[in-house]
Amino acid sequence: MTTHQPVLRPLLALAVVLIGALVLTLAPLAPADAGKGKAMAEYAQTFRGNGTLHEGCRNYRYKYKITPPEDADTWALETFLTDRRGTTIASDGILKGAAKAKGTSRFRFCRENTVPGRFKLRGKFTYKVGFDTFDGWIEPTFFRLRAQ
Template identity: 45%
Template sequence: MFAAQRKAGVYSAVAVLGLSGGLLGPLGGLLGGSSDSSSSSARPTAAQWKKMGSTSSKWKRVLRKGCHNYAYTYTVKPPGSAGTEWSLETFLTGPRGGRLGSDVILGGADPKHGKKTWRICKSNTVPGTFTIKAKLTYNANPDQYSGWLNASHFRLVKP
């Protein structure tokens, strides 16, 4: 933005001096900066993130020959009003730590609670414990926050 102001020949005290809301304190809002004290919401703690949603899957199933869909469920409870924008990114890791898949669930397009599937092929994994990690992102205008939910696990065993 500073380059655009320079090109137009318009300068503000904030742009010229490089002042931010942190340096200006309460005057930041008056001069176009932002003040930390005027933030509409506080950054969630790790414990709060854990309460904002979850993933789960039937604990023990058979890893069948070929490629098959294995279902999991998700629940999202972002803070804020019903219109809060959110997304949930899910990541599947296999027993040997390899990344096997990912998915994105979007508020406005997907419900806050639902069922999704992973396509898992026996030819590129082994029986064992699989891990689903989930990262929730939501908007608390004007701020955006992202954090990790508790990981969930399931086992695929030999037939």
């Protein structure tokens, strides 16, 4: 009588090794600072208080403050204003070299196509270090504009 070694156990071990290698190969690589919990909110902020929604088309100011990483070659802050319906009614852009890192900017929109109420000012901050680009959303600013 001959004894045969079970074939199932070595095949199972090989399958586990191959699946593990495949998972490690296909898993996305996390950026170096992913584990540190860094968010773009530490680099840019927007500010706007409550106010009045005027008749006609007007400029509505908001403040911003940008503190980019020290190694950033260039940066940009894109801002988007949405009304209580979730409709984007205005946008703006602040670029290194074209604007100061702290200042005032504005949105222009018209009362005819805007409803009074709560507004949300969102911002997307982007910066480059060499050929690498990093971007993400900052903390939104909420404010109210009441009808005149």
